[in-house]
Amino acid sequence: MSKPLILISNDDGYQAGGIRALIEALRPVADLLVVAPDGGRSGFGCAITSVSPIYNHLVCSETADDGRGSLELYACSGSPVDCVKLAFNILAPRLGRRPDLVVSGINHGDNSSVNTFYSGTMGAAFEGAHQGVPGIGFSLCDHHSRADFTPCIAPIQQIVRKVLAEGLPPFTTLNVNFPLAKAFKGIRMCRMARSRWTEELVEQHRPVTRTPYYWLTGTPVELEPDAPDTDRRALADGYIAITPQTLDVTHYGLLDTWTPPALDTDTPTTEEA
Amino acid sequence: MSKPLILISNDDGYQAGGIRALIEALRPVADLLVVAPDGGRSGFGCAITSVSPIYNHLVCSETADDGRGSLELYACSGSPVDCVKLAFNILAPRLGRRPDLVVSGINHGDNSSVNTFYSGTMGAAFEGAHQGVPGIGFSLCDHHSRADFTPCIAPIQQIVRKVLAEGLPPFTTLNVNFPLAKAFKGIRMCRMARSRWTEELVEQHRPVTRTPYYWLTGTPVELEPDAPDTDRRALADGYIAITPQTLDVTHYGLLDTWTPPALDTDTPTTEEA
Helix, strand or coil: CCCCEEEEECCCCCCCHHHHHHHHHHCCCCEEEEEEECCCCCCCCCCCCCCCCECEEEEEEECCECCECCEEEEEECCCHHHHHHHHHHHHHHHCCCCCCEEEEEEEECCCCCCHHHHCHHHHHHHHHHHHCCCEEEEEECCCCCCCCCHHHHHHHHHHHHHHHHHCCCCCEEEEEEECCCCCCCCEEECECCCEEEECCEEEEECCCCCCEEEEECCEEEECCCCCCCEHHHHHHCCCEEEEEEECCCECHHHHHHCCCCCCCCCCCCCCCC | CCCCEEEEECCCCCCCHHHHHHHHHHCCCCEEEEEEECCCCCCCCCCCCCCCCECEEEEEEECCECCECCEEEEEECCCHHHHHHHHHHHHHHHCCCCCCEEEEEEEECCCCCCHHHHCHHHHHHHHHHHCCCCEEEEEECCCCCCCCCHHHHHHHHHHHHHHHHHCCCCCEEEEEEECCCCCCCCEEECECCCEEEECCEEEEECCCCCCEEEEECCEEEECCCCCCCEHHHHHHCCCEEEEEEECCCECHHHHHHCCCCCCCCCCCCCCCC
């Protein structure tokens, strides 16, 4: 086998336009094992399925041809992270191989700043890093199902080829966000902007019973709109934003300064003095 | 109102023993707003519910009495993060208040090391930090539904009182794990151990059709078993492990050293040369 093996997943489901564009972008670069949810899993973050079993079925299988790598595409009933676990533990071993890289996306919508926590697309990329290979998530700042991913194709090929050639440090992912633009001004390395979602729930009522229920929605508020080095700033300036991310969420500053209480040997408090 | 307001959630559901123990521990400390899933949500991480609406119902309401704070307990159809968002956006405002702190747990099972990514308990604590208040997740290294949480009560009161009094830096959580022991040797501040799950899926087959399906399971492998400063080491030594965690997942080392490719202005590659 001369070509590397790339595992592709996403959170919009295997039929989404974004993953179709990603597959087309990477067919010339590698053999592809695609394991993606059988429907939308937006907002699934790093969720795993522990209370029910996971099913999958083979959607298509194509051999390598004319410089294009082979392709196996599976739809999976689980979360994006489940897809990656299924690929590493079951499906890739059946091919006698192990993925060299996990690439997730192209997401229909922005995964910059704190969105990375909620994103199933980034969950799959994180899971690649958990499995011991580099993970890359690609997202376009356009939620439409018919978003135009064409401008993303060449930069994706460049970034993926670089990571295949050079690797990434262990426990690391790249969170790559494309601004909504016909042409990009360049690529900027960024830190994660601090932002916050507000007005996050809309209340509605069922007919007849008037039972209230809530839809998640929200308005993002930038907490450092003037900072020059964030992913949000890069996107606003028309640049592709690459935020390198680590699985090590230890707050080292606080680790050095926070003094834990000395353990009481007394019985627990039951009433305030 | 003289008492602070603590929002409590978890991922094992409002009927779990761990959250009952947590409520009892914190009744003397604060007024409590409990918004927890209406059933088990283990492994939900930071997942949010975007494709269906969220329901909730009031389970019980008690006024402040004899030094014990007031209590309102809601069961919610959503994820742990949904619970926190519902509390901050809808339920606390109805009380004319805003939670001062989010406390999640006590989880039935270990959330140290990489488990923090998959944990709905830590998802709720992270969401507290997203909302702008400190978040603390408590977990006991015992998966049993009838685990004995008694030894955890006094340390939880001490840690929560300290955080209420002093706060935490913005975008910060504490991931507190208790070893399975009748008495703890002390509290140790830790970094997140590097570990990896292996053998993660078990294949089974449906009767008659023989359709294969998969259950998530797994064996953790320590990648740095001899490191003295990790959460895993503290737990193995019989200490309560506190790992301070940040929402800023930027890999600053890589941000300084990784050079992005210069953008090609050519058309995308369709075949390898």
